[in-house]
């Protein structure tokens with residue numbers, strides 16, 4: 001009897017990892033269907049280009065700025081930004097539960113104190129206070145983001161850096177094609193209040 005119990009409980013226990021994998025895959029699938037894009041991370045070359053652009057620009061010159069990753073996925077890009085710009089506050093909005101949970105725990109383990117992951121739809125958040133928005137989305141996501149940025153324009157100078165997809169109907173300040181497998185383009189836009197001279201022209 002005891003032998004049978006041990007064998008049965010052993011069989012049930014061996015199913016647990018399989019169940020966990022199925023639950024994880026289902027969770028990722030649901031997130032992908034909901035947002036229209038999987039949490040696939042952007043490439044290291046793309047990360048390097050984003051960091052380069054942020055260093056070149058004057059958007060990060062003052063003491064503490066806010067950078068928002070619109071759809072932070074597993075957090076790869078946000079980790080990089082948090083490490084390269086420790087003075088700044090980095091926020092990643094992510095709807096998909098598992099990538100959000102993973103990135104939140106990983107940020108704790110890495111001790112990145114300037115990095116926050118929030119499980120929320122970035123389209124429903126106030127993005128107008130961010131100095132820099134970064135994203136790696138899909139064409140429909142870019143349209144929705146553009147609509148949001150047009151309907152609630154920031155009062156401040158704001159930058160958007162988009163990996164792979166352009167913001168429809170807007171002229172980028174710069175665009176660079178990378179030498180990665182997908183010939184990824186990285187677009188940089190100036191958004192928000194237009195620059196005026198000191199005498200108000």
Ligand SMILES: C[S@@+](CC[C@H](N)C(=O)[O-])C[C@H]1O[C@@H](n2cnc3c(N)ncnc32)[C@H](O)[C@@H]1O
Pocket residue numbers: 031032035036037038039040041042069070071072073074075076077093094095096099120121122123135136137141163
């Ligand atoms: C391709 S991944 C990019 C991840 C990360 N930014 C990077 O560059 O590695 C896009 C992520 O955006 C998330 N996403 C798409 N639309 C979203 C929305 N409206 N609110 C929050 N997250 C969203 C998806 O769940 C997905 O994880």
